[in-house]
Amino acid sequence: MLKKVNHIGIAVRSIEEAKRFYELLGAEVEGEEVVEEQKVRVAFISVGETRIELLEPTSEDSPVAKFLAKRGEGIHHIAFEVDDVEEALRLLEEKGVQLIDRKPRRGAHNTLIAFIHPKSTNGVLVELCQEG
Numbered sequence: 763m764l765k766k767v768n769h770i771g772i773a774v775r776s777i778e779e780a781k782r783f784y785e786l787l788g789a790e791v792e793g794e795e796v797v798e799e800q801k802v803r804v805a806f807i808s809v810g811e812t813r814i815e816l817l818e819p820t821s822e823d824s825p826v827a828k829f830l831a832k833r834g835e836g837i838h839h840i841a842f843e844v845d846d847v848e849e850a851l852r853l854l855e856e857k858g859v860q861l862i863d864r865k866p867r868r869g870a871h872n873t874l875i876a877f878i879h880p881k882s883t884n885g886v887l888v889e890l891c892q893e894g
């Protein structure tokens with residue numbers, strides 16, 4: 763079911779500031795986009811097949827703003843690519859895994875995404891994502 767790590771999300775206060783580090787390493791920061799539903803601005807850095815997603819909150823009630831206030835900047839989530847998010851959610855729910863999203867929603871770059879609660883995943887916020 764898991765195809766690969768699609769991206770690793772890092773919560774930052776400012777994408778403008780954070781991207782300087784990656785640019786020092788010769789990486790290109792691309793695909794800046796605001797995901798209104800999640801109240802975040804995102805930007806991606808490709809590293810081989812995987813990407814780093816920088817996440818900056820766009821409002822104080824964004825989940826990323828809450829995370830920054832509580833824990834400061836750092837790794838926020840890991841996103842696994844699957845063929846069919848809806849099917850994965852169904853299977854996990856059947857097994858009693860605590861879901862945040864019971865139905866997929868739209869993520870950055872036209873993906874379908876759903877989050878699994880860190881209480882069911884050893885303290886790591888897990889995103890399932892489906893391309894296209």
Ligand code: CMX
Nearest residue numbers: 771797800802825829838839862869870877880885886887
């Ligand atoms: N990673 C690991 N644990 C996390 C976490 C994270 N990113 N965010 C919160 N938690 C933990 C908290 O530490 C807390 O643990 P304790 O109960 O042990 O203290 C628990 O989860 C509850 O956290 P909270 O601060 O009370 O916050 P909420 O319950 O309001 O929300 C969560 C937590 C994960 C349900 C919420 O942040 C959420 O729905 N996240 C998914 C959506 C999201 O993050 N979107 C932004 C990304 C957008 C994108 O990639 O496109």
